[in-house]
Amino acid sequence: MFKIKHVLLLSFTIIALSIAGCKSQFEKIRLSNDVAKKYQEAMRLYGKKNYAKALILFEDLSQKYRGRAEAEELNYHYALTLYKLRDYTTARYQFKSFADTYPTSKYAEECRYMGAYCFYLDSPAPSLDQENTYKAIDALQLFINFYPKSERAVDAAKYIGLLRAKLEDKAxxxxxxxxxxxxxxxxxxxxxxxxxxxxxxxxxxxxxxxxxxxxxxxxxxxxxxxxxxxxxxxxxxxxxxxxxxxxxxxxxxxxxxxxxxxxxxxxxxxxxxxxxxxxxxxxxxxxxxxxxxxxxxxxxxxxxxxxxx
Known part of the structure; x- marks a missing residue:
């Protein structure tokens, strides 16, 4: 009986140490001053869909990479990470910030659309206050005005229709x-x-x-x-x-x-x-x-x- 307990305790200890080791490795990178390595790890975690940990690194790097060539790619993935984590309020701010900062970027159109789409996702049920619904309509219409020939403009128009239907329900x-x-x-x-x-x-x-x-x-x-x-x-x-x-x-x-x-x-x-x-x-x-x-x-x-x- 004692031997069984000892084996179980040893197994739990090994598992705990393994978890602690993984955490320690992430913490080392997080606390490191090697921003290049931290950037590489953030992108790796994003690729592995470990968005929670990737966000921690992106938030730290967004300040340190300001003005650098890599900042565009970093801020794009930073906004996407927030979206993946369903923090639509912060994500829409980051998407808009990106589009305003990098208006000629290959990601600018996508980010303007995603910022408006996050407003759409944040639109509440008809029984609640519809301030965000009106803002979502304005944001989606603004996207259509910016990119009238974009394929995304079709989706934007569709979402505007759904939001207007919600306002009709409310009225x-x-x-x-x-x-x-x-x-x-x-x-x-x-x-x-x-x-x-x-x-x-x-x-x-x-x-x-x-x-x-x-x-x-x-x-x-x-x-x-x-x-x-x-x-x-x-x-x-x-x-x-x-x-x-x-x-x-x-x-x-x-x-x-x-x-x-x-x-x-x-x-x-x-x-x-x-x-x-x-x-x-x-x-x-x-x-x-x-x-x-x-x-x-x-x-x-x-x-x-x-x-x-």
């Missing part, structure tokens, strides 16, 4: 959120109409156009329905106008029957509002109370609130 979900919040506060229904219209101005070819146009009708209808009678006629008429616009724009839409139904309900809402007002006018006190209520309610529905993120 639609944000506008829809206003409608969903209408059940808690009626003013959000009016906010939904405005947000949906603005989203279509920002994205004229948005793929959700039919859903958004229907949601505009539903939002306006809900806003009118939850208003006091004195304002219902005007607000239901707006819903009817939106329904007519929908029918004209999307005559073959799968939502056409729902749009027509909302128009019919709006017309019924107008009739009911007129009847309530007519009944109220027969009683002066009741009518004044109705107007007072409506004025107070309307004063609270003029502010468009920002929905919860």
């Amino acid at each position: 639609y979900s944000n506008a829809k959120l206003y409608y969903d919040l209408g059940g808690y506060d009626v003013t959000y229904y009016k906010a939904a109409v405005i947000a949906l219209q603005n989203a279509q101005i920002d994205f004229p070819d948005i793929k959700y156009v039919e859903e958004m146009d229907l949601l505009i009708i539903k939002s306006q209808f809900a806003y009118a329905k939850n208003s006091y009678p004195v304002h219902q006629e005007d607000r239901f008429n707006e819903a009817i106008a939106f329904a007519d616009e929908f029918t004209e724009a999307h005559p073959k839409s799968k939502f056409i029957n729902e749009a027509k139904s909302l128009k019919k309900d709006s017309e019924s809402g107008i009739s009911q509002a007129k009847r309530l007002i007519a009944e109220a006018t027969k009683n002066e006190e009741k009518y004044k109370a109705l107007l007072a209520k409506d004025a107070k309610a309307d004063s609270t529905t003029t502010t468009i609130k920002t929905p919860i993120k």
Whole structure:
């Protein structure tokens, strides 16, 4: 038993020493003042796809090789190493820095593209803030402007399309959120109409156009329905106008029957509002109370609130 334990301990010791020896060899090179040897080792490690260790050496060498002929090749591989390690934020900075420093380099086009592509990879999910998405679109468009005939320009245009689709998703979900919040506060229904219209101005070819146009009708209808009678006629008429616009724009839409139904309900809402007002006018006190209520309610529905993120 003791002999077995001794053999196992000896084996572990040999393995540990071997690992320590390898580490010691890398540390010797890292701490060495022989920059040529360090450069050679960094390139060797990159070739072996040992990017973590290669990065350590590239970071050290990037300062020491500044102004030297080898700096161009070194900084190119330094940026690629960051990309391989998925540090897209630092990689895009290094790619841009390279392209600005070496505009005539054989790697300049690739680095400008990779810098923009790293922005694309850093673009967040539609539910999050889209600042990086806008920056990615700008960077990719700038690449196309620089190299309009490049094969990479085709890919850049494709990625711009994907990023715009993401922004459309964000715009639609944000506008829809206003409608969903209408059940808690009626003013959000009016906010939904405005947000949906603005989203279509920002994205004229948005793929959700039919859903958004229907949601505009539903939002306006809900806003009118939850208003006091004195304002219902005007607000239901707006819903009817939106329904007519929908029918004209999307005559073959799968939502056409729902749009027509909302128009019919709006017309019924107008009739009911007129009847309530007519009944109220027969009683002066009741009518004044109705107007007072409506004025107070309307004063609270003029502010468009920002929905919860």
